[in-house]
Amino acid sequence: MDSITLTRPDDWHLHLRDGEVLKAVVNHTAAQMGRAIIMPNLKPPVTTTAQALAYRERILAALAPGSRFEPLMTLYLTDTTTAEEIEKAFESGVVKAVKLYPAGATTNSASGVTDIKHCAGAIAAMERVGMPLLIHGEVTDNDIDIFDREAVFIERVLKPLLERHPALKVVSEHITTRQAAEFVAQGPDTLGATITAHHLLFNRNRMLAGGIRPHYYCLPILKREEHRQALLEAATGGSPKFFLGTDSAPHEKGDKESSCGCAGAYTAPAAIEFYATAFEQMNALDKLEAFASLNGPRFYGLEPNADTITLERRPLSLPSHYGFDDGRSIVPMMAEEELAWSLKR
Numbered sequence: 001m002d003s004i005t006l007t008r009p010d011d012w013h014l015h016l017r018d019g020e021v022l023k024a025v026v027n028h029t030a031a032q033m034g035r036a037i038i039m040p041n042l043k044p045p046v047t048t049t050a051q052a053l054a055y056r057e058r059i060l061a062a063l064a065p066g067s068r069f070e071p072l073m074t075l076y077l078t079d080t081t082t083a084e085e086i087e088k089a090f091e092s093g094v095v096k097a098v099k100l101y102p103a104g105a106t107t108n109s110a111s112g113v114t115d116i117k118h119c120a121g122a123i124a125a126m127e128r129v130g131m132p133l134l135i136h137g138e139v140t141d142n143d144i145d146i147f148d149r150e151a152v153f154i155e156r157v158l159k160p161l162l163e164r165h166p167a168l169k170v171v172s173e174h175i176t177t178r179q180a181a182e183f184v185a186q187g188p189d190t191l192g193a194t195i196t197a198h199h200l201l202f203n204r205n206r207m208l209a210g211g212i213r214p215h216y217y218c219l220p221i222l223k224r225e226e227h228r229q230a231l232l233e234a235a236t237g238g239s240p241k242f243f244l245g246t247d248s249a250p251h252e253k254g255d256k257e258s259s260c261g262c263a264g265a266y267t268a269p270a271a272i273e274f275y276a277t278a279f280e281q282m283n284a285l286d287k288l289e290a291f292a293s294l295n296g297p298r299f300y301g302l303e304p305n306a307d308t309i310t311l312e313r314r315p316l317s318l319p320s321h322y323g324f325d326d327g328r329s330i331v332p333m334m335a336e337e338e339l340a341w342s343l344k345r
């Protein structure tokens, strides 16, 4: 196969940031994706519908002329989010989901949820109106090993949550373990999961063997090969519960290449090419369209995009970095490496 045409994909988990970074990154995604679920972990976080509407306007203003990219907004859940705010968000038609960050789990999560019991009213409202809850599923306890935090979260938080709220739509975001893949596959139809390209392509050796490679440090952290294999099987296995979410997370070069580097892989510029590379490893390019373009809209109750994209078997070279106007830069994943697939532009 030397070319594949797919319904245009969407990214169901994306960080665009704000200001100069937003302007530097949004068109990378808009060149590939029809829509994206935009993460709310700005400084300060997007906790109200009014903030989400204003952020959406800044995103639209940063798009290249003629772009038809549609940002789907989210609210950042806190211990004090009210049921009224959830209803207002739902009625806006613009906020499509609410994001739960356990406090301290990752970048800009300090205002996140300290204990899910504080969110009972907001979560009951989400269940009532049909607003999906997107979960960063890791416990934050210092006594739990960083490689085990996702599996422990499933037992301690996710299972009881699904039992308490049988009609709540939940997306287990960026799953990284066999335990999560199996839990989602066997779970109720209200439960879905996004999988990143980096967790499909790499295990933790890529980050740690032969030197520390900070551009592969992300959260949840890269795991062992057996977990990567389980994710590949989930993504290519035909289940509609798994869909594309890059978790593309731009950080300035110096903030990654630092004595205490930030978590995040910048994958947006070649997102669909990264996924095609992973699916080809499984001889499953025929399953890419469902994962990238159909399962996500189905879960969110939206129509798939009406247009298509074409991938060609033509080498794609990732640059060393993308510069912004003010001289700072962002290093993409697989910088200065080559992929076998390119998006036809």
Ligand code: DOR
Pocket (backbone or CB within 6 Å): 015, 041, 106, 107, 136, 217, 218, 219, 220, 247, 249, 250, 263, 264, 265
């Ligand atoms: O690697 C990550 N980066 N994981 C997250 O959960 C957050 C993200 C970010 O915002 O940088």
Ligand code: ZN
Pocket (backbone or CB within 6 Å): 013, 015, 039, 247, 249
């Ligand atoms: Zn994320």
